[in-house]
Amino acid sequence: MSTVSERQQQAYVAGVAADARINVELETEGMTLNLGPQHPATHGTLRIVVRLEGEQVVEAEPVMGYMHRGYEKLVEVRSYPQINTLVNRIDWLGSFANEVPFILAAERLMDVEAPPRAQWIRTLFFELSRIANLSLFLGDLGVQLGAITPVFYAFRDREHVLNLIESATGGRFHPNFDRIGGLKEDLPRGFVDEARAAMGKLRDFCDELETLLFGNEIFERRTRGIGVIPAEVALGYGLSGANLRASGVDWDLRRDQPSPLAWSEIDWKVWTHPDGDSFARCWVRLQETREATFMVEQLLDGLPSGPIMAKVPRIVKVPTGEAWVSTENPLGEMGYYVVSKGDTGPFRVKIRSASFNNISVLPWVLRGVYVADVITIISSMYFILGDVDR
Amino acid sequence: MIAALDIPYWAQTAIKVAVALGLVSGSAFIFAYVFLYKIMSHMQSRLGPMEAGPHGILQLLADGVKFLQKEDLVPERADRFVFAAAPVVVMISTVLLYVVIPASPTLVGADLGAGVFYALAASSLSVIGILMAGWASANKYSLIGGLRAAGQLIAYELPLLLAVVGVVIQAGTLSLSGIVAAQADGEIFGLGAFGQPFVLTQLVGFAIFLVASQAELTQAPFDMPIAESELVAGYMTEYSGFRFLVFYISELATTFAFAALGATLFLGGWWFPGLDTSGGLLSNLVGPAVLFAKIMVVAFVIFWVRFSYPRLREDQLQTFAWKVLIPLSLANIMVTAVLKVAL
């Protein structure tokens, strides 16, 4: 006769079974981790399915399309000015930069050239959008690595640029300022002085960030040697922008591709880094932001006077033809392949967005890294979901 | 001091318990307001809460009520008892820490002869609570977060302990009141007016103590277990409402306690030049205020580092503890011991 009651025995057996169940369920080998679509570390709704073997990533697959708006279908039923509004929203942090290659392609097909003042102001806003875009990157970089303070400085100083854009175009994020043949209107009075003051503040911010974040030993330990992408791999995947230059490829479309915009008229430098790791990518973007402030000041100094709009008909009909124009956007190379059949709107537009290619390298670069480094690599690659998903 | 009052023992104990609990929550509230709401905001170039009450003072009340009125969720497969007990264990370890810290010659919960030993032992109880939380949540990610936290806390116990050993050697006693007295009676190159706060001779020890307590509190740059919420959620995921509030209060209160320990061991505790170490009304009035001021200074450093630095990866963190801090603290002990005998 047992001293332990039957109920106690049953409870014991059930307890052992439950423990065994939990041991199996909590098996951490071959664990699949889902970096959300909703996630604080990805700039938008990107989902990365990561398979882990203990601490290391075995396989990583980005799943996109949560923000796919069907731009290439939408533009087939719209006219060129309407598409200009749409196109602002691809890379929404540096919005003006999205309009420029599209307008340039249309202008090439129409054989129309915008007057010099318009080209200079286009370049000015292009660089302002680069500053707006990259300063947010710099702030966000800190947050994703744990430094919670730089992001506030970034947003505070970015406000200056957004106020400038708003004063001239009416919109902080979506200026919708470019037109075929020139710009919507001229700069407001006082813009030049405000812009100069803003550039000074932004340079201070870059210097501050360089000491606070880049000079920090912990930051260096988290980013140096992490996520190295060799130059040939980068070219094969079509990486562009700072990602490519951080792998040592000296290629910048502003300098290397002839363009009606004013980059060849000012004096500036292309920044590269030989390492190809996360630190290099972040560092190149910091230097580019600072360089952009210098470029803006030169553009302000050399602004030619004159009209800001060429003579174009009110209803724009673009002649038959095909044109490809790409520019060095803040995120990378963005281009539009415009097929026109002589109508008020294009027949087909292929939108080549930089982040789509930039992310395609993630399955390759994330193999074998530690889980904690996944965030570092993703944040250093820098993408905008609107750019990825179009 | 309470022993001086002629009331039965149970009443004395009840008063002490009430004071300790009030102190624990009070300190958490003060820290939350001063450092998290205001100083963090000002460092980040913004104002912080300003709406509720003058300069946002009543925001604390609002947040407290918010936490209390939340639904109490317990995951279905969670071990209910352990799940509920985990925050309590962490809170117990915090409260136990407050027992030994002297606020004046007589204002101390219990003047233990082995005060330092007891304090460090009590603080390590929180590891059990964190492991309980991670395990009982029946969540793979909480478990990993809990295990990482446990590994980190255990790793940084050693430098913490070894850094304090240098102070003990120099003071010659484990009792915290005795250490304050030793600093009060000491001399700097023959000048006795300012006493000898051990931060001067034990600078290395103080630095190690600060770094190790940063890690013990899982603050940045050592907050991988909590900021696991990048990838997974930490051991606190499944907790909501009041249980989460208990975790949070104990985190802030432990910060207060560690800052108090640091102030007592290295900065001279409640003593200020002119105060009498053996008792007296002036010491009992001014002592707590002095200690509070020193606590705020140490805590400011702790939080300042928290707001400024990115976080270390888990393996970098462990390497730092085992390969850098422990050898350094061992060397510190050696040098202290040699100099104590020689000088």
Place this chain on the structure above:
Amino acid sequence: MALDVDRDALVLGLRDELGDAVLDAVVVAGVDVWVRVDRRAWVQAAEACRDRLGLRYFCFLSAIDWLPSPFGRAEGQGVDLSRLAGAETVPMEQGAVETVPMEQGVAGGETRFQLLARLSSPTTQLGLTLKADVPDDDLRVDTWSGVYAGADWHERETAEMYGIEFVGHPHPAHIYLPGDFEGYPLRKDFPLVARLVKPWPGIVDVEAMPGEPVEEVADVAADGTEASA
């Protein structure tokens, strides 16, 4: 017409490697170069570009559907597919007089679907646009993912949007569309549902800008034809 030596050299290089597979080439001096190749030499062309011509940078890969849209841009603007010349998918009406041609663009073409790809060189700053016809009855092309790693995702997008199969692709799965999506959205005969639900009335707000003379404004009717002022 000005000579563009470098771009001509690109074309010559390709003709050298591929021979008859280069069906057409257009060089606009100082601007761009288009080459149309036979789709059976699609991968060979990629290898020639990467290895011989130095075009190591993969820009993009997509397709063009040359069918005029049966839905058009505004109400009444679409093309009646039965009037489409040469459209194999739609039978010709008996006695139809007016036909609408399906025109391909630069560098010609004979089929409805055309692959479109762009490659660049980071050192010589030249870029090349490659096209290839894909016949309606055999919508298959070899994959480029062995030559350019980045083509992987671009081919997935083209496959789901146009229905072109890329033979040998390592992981042909939807990239943007949900797994159970039916149809190929970027084809011209796939309607833009938003426009069917609420038809676009055409350009309505044609007003003169302040200060502009009225003759500048052309009155465009809903079917896109311009009325005389």
